[in-house]
Amino acid sequence: AQSVSQHNHHVILSEAASLELGCNYSYGGTVNLFWYVQYPGQHLQLLLKYFSGDPLVKGIKGFEAEFIKSKFSFNLRKPSVQWSDTAEYFCAVNPRMDSSYKLIFGSGTRLLVRP
Amino acid sequence: EAQVTQNPRYLITVTGKKLTVTCSQNMNHEYMSWYRQDPGLGLRQIYYSMNVEVTDKGDVPEGYKVSRKEKRNFPLILESPSPNQTSLYFCASSLTSGEQFFGPGTRLTVL
Numbered sequence: 001a002q003s004v005s006q007h008n009h010h011v012i013l014s015e016a017a018s019l020e021l022g023c024n025y026s027y028g029g030t031v032n033l034f035w036y037v038q039y040p041g042q043h044l045q046l047l048l049k050y051f052s053g054d055p056l057v058k059g060i061k062g063f064e065a066e067f068i069k070s071k072f073s074f075n076l077r078k079p080s081v082q083w084s085d086t087a088e089y090f091c092a093v094n095p096r097m098d099s100s101y102k103l104i105f106g107s108g109t110r111l112l113v114r115p
Numbered sequence: 116e117a118q119v120t121q122n123p124r125y126l127i128t129v130t131g132k133k134l135t136v137t138c139s140q141n142m143n144h145e146y147m148s149w150y151r152q153d154p155g156l157g158l159r160q161i162y163y164s165m166n167v168e169v170t171d172k173g174d175v176p177e178g179y180k181v182s183r184k185e186k187r188n189f190p191l192i193l194e195s196p197s198p199n200q201t202s203l204y205f206c207a208s209s210l211t212s213g214e215q216f217f218g219p220g221t222r223l224t225v226l
Contacts, residue, residue: 009155032213043205043217044158051212090157094213101146101165101209107157 002027004093006106013081014114021076021109023091032094033074034103035065039087047089050074061085086113117142119218121206127224128196136191136221138206144216146209147189148173149181151202152220158205164189196225 005024035047048059055067065076091106119140128134148163160173164183178200180192201224207215
């Protein structure tokens with residue numbers, strides 16, 4: 001079955017530290033990839049997305065992600081986190097050859113940034 | 116403003132009392148879906164709809180019903196809620212790429 005794994009369930013960082021959140025998926029075909037962010041008490045918002053082309057994609061608020069096809073990974077990075085980045089982050093995969101609208105989510109990573 | 120709306124935002128009810136959570140989108144999207152979010156489990160899809168009068172089960176459909184009589188609306192129905200349906204529910208509408216636009220969420224507590 002298709003699945004998305006986020007290995008870090010909880011991450012605690014100090015402000016200005018660098019961030020990398022791992023995401024791996026199990027699907028052999030072509031995929032669209034997403035990172036969503038959920039700030040405390042809010043709904044999910046799109047952080048960035050990858051459909052094709054340059055595997056390094058830039059999103060909002062200084063986030064970026066790199067698609068490594070050979071590793072089935074789409075890791076999220078930010079060079080210097082801020083207290084306002086405290087949120088839960090979800091990786092999601094759309095298997096393009098399957099139902100074209102379906103989105104499979106990882107279990108999420110809770111990030112706490114200490115001032 | 117393009118958006119997905121849900122009502123109510125918060126609901127406390129008792130076991131067995133039928134309830135409906137409404138969802139509406141103004142982006143003319145064909146695809147809509149319902150998710151529940153539980154700690155440590157991420158988002159799990161309950162039901163989805165590819166278009167008007169076309170619905171199908173997601174990963175956790177037991178205890179839920181949906182209908183899609185109009186393109187913009189996709190209500191979630193709990194005929195006989197139970198405590199294990201206490202959760203945070205999100206409605207979403209989608210582009211064909213899979214990119215989904217989420218509503219603000221409905222926090223449901225079933226006593």
